[in-house]
Amino acid sequence: MSDRRIPEATVARLPLYHRALLETAESGVGTVSSQDLATRAGVNAAKVRKDLSHLGSYGTRGVGYEVDHLVHEISRELGLTQDWPVIIVGLGNLGQALANYRGFDARGFRVAALIDADEKKRGRRVAGTTVEGLDALERVVAEREIAVGIIATPAGSAQEVADLLVAAGVRSILNFAPTVVTVPDDVSLRKVDLAMELQILSFYQSRRADSSDTADRDAPVPEATGA
Amino acid sequence: MSDRRIPEATVARLPLYHRALLETAESGVGTVSSQDLATRAGVNAAKVRKDLSHLGSYGTRGVGYEVDHLVHEISRELGLTQDWPVIIVGLGNLGQALANYRGFDARGFRVAALIDADEKKRGRRVAGTTVEGLDALERVVAEREIAVGIIATPAGSAQEVADLLVAAGVRSILNFAPTVVTVPDDVSLRKVDLAMELQILSFYQSRRADSSDTADRDAPVPEATGA
DNA sequence: GCATGTGAATAGATTCACAGCG
DNA sequence: CGCTGTGAATCTATTCACATGC
Numbered sequence: 001m002s003d004r005r006i007p008e009a010t011v012a013r014l015p016l017y018h019r020a021l022l023e024t025a026e027s028g029v030g031t032v033s034s035q036d037l038a039t040r041a042g043v044n045a046a047k048v049r050k051d052l053s054h055l056g057s058y059g060t061r062g063v064g065y066e067v068d069h070l071v072h073e074i075s076r077e078l079g080l081t082q083d084w085p086v087i088i089v090g091l092g093n094l095g096q097a098l099a100n101y102r103g104f105d106a107r108g109f110r111v112a113a114l115i116d117a118d119e120k121k122r123g124r125r126v127a128g129t130t131v132e133g134l135d136a137l138e139r140v141v142a143e144r145e146i147a148v149g150i151i152a153t154p155a156g157s158a159q160e161v162a163d164l165l166v167a168a169g170v171r172s173i174l175n176f177a178p179t180v181v182t183v184p185d186d187v188s189l190r191k192v193d194l195a196m197e198l199q200i201l202s203f204y205q206s207r208r209a210d211s212s213d214t215a216d217r218d219a220p221v222p223e224a225t226g227a
Numbered sequence: 228m229s230d231r232r233i234p235e236a237t238v239a240r241l242p243l244y245h246r247a248l249l250e251t252a253e254s255g256v257g258t259v260s261s262q263d264l265a266t267r268a269g270v271n272a273a274k275v276r277k278d279l280s281h282l283g284s285y286g287t288r289g290v291g292y293e294v295d296h297l298v299h300e301i302s303r304e305l306g307l308t309q310d311w312p313v314i315i316v317g318l319g320n321l322g323q324a325l326a327n328y329r330g331f332d333a334r335g336f337r338v339a340a341l342i343d344a345d346e347k348k349r350g351r352r353v354a355g356t357t358v359e360g361l362d363a364l365e366r367v368v369a370e371r372e373i374a375v376g377i378i379a380t381p382a383g384s385a386q387e388v389a390d391l392l393v394a395a396g397v398r399s400i401l402n403f404a405p406t407v408v409t410v411p412d413d414v415s416l417r418k419v420d421l422a423m424e425l426q427i428l429s430f431y432q433s434r435r436a437d438s439s440d441t442a443d444r445d446a447p448v449p450e451a452t453g454a
Numbered sequence: 455g456c457a458t459g460t461g462a463a464t465a466g467a468t469t470c471a472c473a474g475c476g
Numbered sequence: 477c478g479c480t481g482t483g484a485a486t487c488t489a490t491t492c493a494c495a496t497g498c
Contacts, residue, residue, distance in 0.1 A: 009489055015426035033457060042407035046491055053459055061498050062456045078426050079433025093324035100320045103405055103422045148428055171435060172428040178330055180269035188431040190424050195330045197417050199242035199305050201375055201399040204415045206306025208398060236467060260479065273469055280481055288475045288480045
């Protein structure tokens with residue numbers, strides 16, 4: 001490896017490698033080269049090697065990486081060896097879809113609490129968990145040792161919910177509300193903005209439409225998401 | 228400005244500025260400084276100025292930017308002045324949530340077609356649009372001049388659906404399926420991976436847990452998403 | 455021989471700091 | 477005077493290319 005600080009861009013790709021390796025393991029392959037892994041993860045081989053070198057020297061020269069071992073090392077690095085209880089706040093269409101999303105469980109993320117401000121939703125069961133009111137937030141975060149908060153409320157409530165989550169002790173927040181949310185420095189915040197993604201696509205789409213009239217070469221097309 | 232090529236990182240932030248400016252306009256403010264806009268968008272002022280400088284010189288020294296004008300310029304740059312018909316493929320929980328997502332319409336993205344491979348879903352109406360079978364995909368893309376495809380299928384079907392979309396002429400694709408999808412160079416592809424976002428949070432969360440035992444300073448906490 | 459691991463080179467993004475202008 | 481616009485400096489990430497070691 002060399003250093004103990006893993007670049008942010010590398011961290012953002014570790015889940016990609018993790019998933020690719022799990023698929024590889026399922027197909028019974030025991031060893032992969034950086035090139036194999038790169039193809040399955042949709043990146044290039046040099047990047048894979050550089051990224052993995054930040055974790056340690058887990059490969060064998062002339063051979064490649066042992067799949068099971070690498071999965072284990074990446075899991076450990078990502079903290080996937082433990083269970084992370086998740087709270088979802090806001091059970092509109094998106095919140096419900098997230099509560100039912102298969103693929104969280106598989107990675108150790110367990111939906112442990114559901115909160116909605118709407119009286120009418122209280123008491124309903126979604127994906128096997130009972131929806132509770134906003135007033136229950138602080139209590140359930142403590143009782144169920146919630147580690148990650150997901151905000152799926154309308155934009156107008158997002159900051160308030162974030163403040164409640166932080167006050168309750170949640171240090172990792174994923175925000176789906178289409179608004180800027182600010183948190184203290186010691187809290188991790190990531191956001192997923194659906195409309196924003198479409199707008200970025202729209203930019204390149206309209207560029208393409210423009211330049212198709214001219215003698216231009218094809219427009220550049222970027223990959224996306226993550227940090 | 229100077230150049231006509233807008234950096235990818237800048238493009239990814241334009242929707243953020245766009246939204247912040249719309250909110251600013253609603254509160255009746257006519258002019259913003261780069262500092263105002265930076266605060267509302269959750270970035271720093273230097274970045275705002277550099278980003279906007281790529282679009283042109285739309286500010287006034289000593290004063291700031293005229294909100295309405297800047298909204299218009301960014302809208303034009305992002306291609307939001309036109310209507311983009313969208314197709315959603317896969318109407319599980321997530322696909323349905325996306326179909327119902329308010330906030331697409333507002334930016335010119337109109338859900339114009341819904342497709343699901345499941346016979347049982349065919350004919351159902353979701354968010355005012357009738358669900359059709361996979362066999363209808365090519366026809367409706369042509370008939371309704373679909374510009375953007377959203378893949379919300381299980382991972383196993385995502386590549387197949389992407390191929391169908393590309394064959395039908397769709398050049399912009401947003402992939403929600405947790406798998407790598409490849410498309411020709413002249414097609415834009417972005418991805419949103421829900422489990423991946425949680426795993427990135429998990430990385431920083433477990434680091435924090437580790438170092439809280441030691442005398443370490445607080446862990447660094449990155450902002451996120453986008454390209 | 456072959457694929458890793460890594461310094462060096464390059465490219466890209468962010469931040470600084472200030473000249474320029476309303 | 478205040479705030480934009482932008483070169484220069486810095487920081488981060490990607491890619492290259494090859495020595496290293498199984």
